[in-house]
Amino acid sequence: MLCERCGKNPATVHYTQIVNGVKSEAHLCSECAKEVGATFGGNLQGMMSGFMPFVFGNNFFTEPFGPGSFLSGFMDWGMSPGTVEEELRCEYCGLLYSQFKKTGFLGCPKCYSTFRERLNPLIRRVHGSSNHVGKVPRRKGGNLRIKREIEELRAQLDEAVKKEEFEKAAELRDRIKDLEKKLKG
Amino acid sequence: MSWFDEKGPEGDVVLSSRIRLARNFEDLPFPDIISVEQSQVAIKRCKEALLDKGSSLSPQLQFLDLKAMDDTSRQALVEKHLISPDLARNYSKGGLILKNDNSVSIMINEEDHIRIQCFAAGLNPEAAWDIADKIDDLLEENESFAFDEELGYITACPTNVGTGLRVSVMMHLPALVKTGNINNVIENINKLGITVRGIYGEGTQALGDIFQISNQVTLGRSERDIIGNIRGLAMEILNAERSTIEALLKSSKLQIEDMVYRAFGLLSNARVLTSEETLRLLSDVRMGVNMGMIDVPITVLNKLLIMTRPANLQLMCGRRLEPYERDIKRAEYVKEILKTQSGGV
Ligand SMILES: [Zn+2]
Ligand SMILES: [Zn+2]
Numbered sequence: 001m002l003c004e005r006c007g008k009n010p011a012t013v014h015y016t017q018i019v020n021g022v023k024s025e026a027h028l029c030s031e032c033a034k035e036v037g038a039t040f041g042g043n044l045q046g047m048m049s050g051f052m053p054f055v056f057g058n059n060f061f062t063e064p065f066g067p068g069s070f071l072s073g074f075m076d077w078g079m080s081p082g083t084v085e086e087e088l089r090c091e092y093c094g095l096l097y098s099q100f101k102k103t104g105f106l107g108c109p110k111c112y113s114t115f116r117e118r119l120n121p122l123i124r125r126v127h128g129s130s131n132h133v134g135k136v137p138r139r140k141g142g143n144l145r146i147k148r149e150i151e152e153l154r155a156q157l158d159e160a161v162k163k164e165e166f167e168k169a170a171e172l173r174d175r176i177k178d179l180e181k182k183l184k185g
Numbered sequence: 186m187s188w189f190d191e192k193g194p195e196g197d198v199v200l201s202s203r204i205r206l207a208r209n210f211e212d213l214p215f216p217d218i219i220s221v222e223q224s225q226v227a228i229k230r231c232k233e234a235l236l237d238k239g240s241s242l243s244p245q246l247q248f249l250d251l252k253a254m255d256d257t258s259r260q261a262l263v264e265k266h267l268i269s270p271d272l273a274r275n276y277s278k279g280g281l282i283l284k285n286d287n288s289v290s291i292m293i294n295e296e297d298h299i300r301i302q303c304f305a306a307g308l309n310p311e312a313a314w315d316i317a318d319k320i321d322d323l324l325e326e327n328e329s330f331a332f333d334e335e336l337g338y339i340t341a342c343p344t345n346v347g348t349g350l351r352v353s354v355m356m357h358l359p360a361l362v363k364t365g366n367i368n369n370v371i372e373n374i375n376k377l378g379i380t381v382r383g384i385y386g387e388g389t390q391a392l393g394d395i396f397q398i399s400n401q402v403t404l405g406r407s408e409r410d411i412i413g414n415i416r417g418l419a420m421e422i423l424n425a426e427r428s429t430i431e432a433l434l435k436s437s438k439l440q441i442e443d444m445v446y447r448a449f450g451l452l453s454n455a456r457v458l459t460s461e462e463t464l465r466l467l468s469d470v471r472m473g474v475n476m477g478m479i480d481v482p483i484t485v486l487n488k489l490l491i492m493t494r495p496a497n498l499q500l501m502c503g504r505r506l507e508p509y510e511r512d513i514k515r516a517e518y519v520k521e522i523l524k525t526q527s528g529g530v
Contacts, residue, residue: 093214105217106341107217108215109211126343128378129347129405132333132348132404133406135407137325137330139325139329
């Protein structure tokens with residue numbers, strides 16, 4: 001299938017758009033997809049409300065944002081056309097940033113440090129956030145775990161005070177103090 | 186017995202809930218560029234942490250060597266949603282640890298080093314999460330996962346960083362499809378950063394009226410929030426489906442009955458059934474069961490849904506079948522199951 005917009009390149013990005021119950025489809029080449037994507041001004045909400053990735057076959061495992069074509073729609077927003085990007089390479093696994101842009105896959109966990117400056121804006125566009133608030137591994141996140149626990153206890157404390165459960169509040173206060181001591185080491 | 190032929194909470198509409206957790210070892214390259222030796226390291230670590238340590242879960246888990254299987258057996262695992270099509274294709278570096286009731290499958294060296302998947306019948310993502318969380322803890326006792334204070338768990342693709350959590354709920358929505366209301370549902374839900382898609386069939390043309398709802402965003406929200414969010418939406422869709430069913434029963438009972446009985450008639454008598462036709466008819470019969478028109482246990486329908494897929498059918502017959510042969514065997518199988526395990530019309 002050829003791209004519907006330029007009619008030159010093969011269509012590799014497929015979108016379905018549903019507006020007020022009317023479905024329309026778009027089959028674009030990666031270049032045109034980028035340009036069309038850019039008209040949404042890099043606004044994630046705008047992107048999500050209108051488009052969903054067009055999926056084929058048994059779709060149980062199809063990722064909402066698969067790597068590759070769909071992600072590439074997010075990739076270069078904000079970069080002015082014609083800017084030449086300096087090539088970066090991860091020194092641990094050898095992956096080039098340009099390779100990531102093609103496949104959507106990073107090479108190793110350390111790529112995240114190497115490419116941090118370029119990845120962070122992308123991650124913020126995809127997730128609308130760049131701050132993890134979920135589970136923290138016991139092994140690594142020693143201090144982070146404690147901080148989280150303190151936050152959690154503070155919320156419980158507020159709740160207890162509101163409900164005038166003063167005994168419970170006192171207990172919570174003691175636990176928070178203990179944890180804060182632990183944090184200071 | 187397997188999770189997928191059970192009937193769980195809200196089992197009239199919700200077939201199953203799935204939790205997927207992505208984890209990676211901090212000292213190995215991601216599976217996309219991992220070497221054969223390194224891929225074996227990842228597999229060995231998972232086996233040690235889960236199978237050799239003697240946790241209460243260990244005796245129920247086993248390692249399956251994907252390399253030792255033929256294509257049909259791997260494809261049958263895909264049809265049961267235990268491995269992804271990607272892992273079935275790139276099996277040479279991959280591994281699989283499976284719980285004996287198929288409710289847990291741990292894919293090794295798929296897109297990430299580890300993808301813990303836990304399933305529960307019906308609408309019960311919380312139960313699936315509790316097990317996934319436990320398995321994650323077990324793995325973590327032995328191993329250090331790639332983790333960043335800001336970005337959370339590090340994944341091969343930046344779309345999964347943070348919790349690495351994907352929560353999915355599989356729903357059967359025939360009334361919303363037949364009335365065309367499904368498009369509004371999809372439109373509204375996509376606004377919330379949640380995807381809805383058909384499980385079978387191409388594009389938005391969902392065969393069998395089965396849809397999967399899953400979160401897109403994995404970073405910046407806690408696991409409990411993501412799960413609660415999906416549950417809330419699933420409940421809304423479920424209520425929409427149930428009230429549409431009631432409306433249909435009021436406005437077009439005769440037509441619906443006709444459709445349901447025709448579907449049941451075809452399934453129990455046809456001599457040749459394609460995979461597509463089977464999905465379509467099963468959907469109509471399921472709808473009839475939920476409307477109280479027909480007496481077939483939902484668990485039987487769940488089982489038929491999986492066992493009539495091409496690879497599982499061939500495994501059951503013990504040999505490769507040509508497509509037309511498959512359609513004949515499928516019809517035989519469906520007829521037999523419905524004769525023995527349903528109360529009929
Ligand atoms: Zn084009
Ligand atoms: Zn790297």
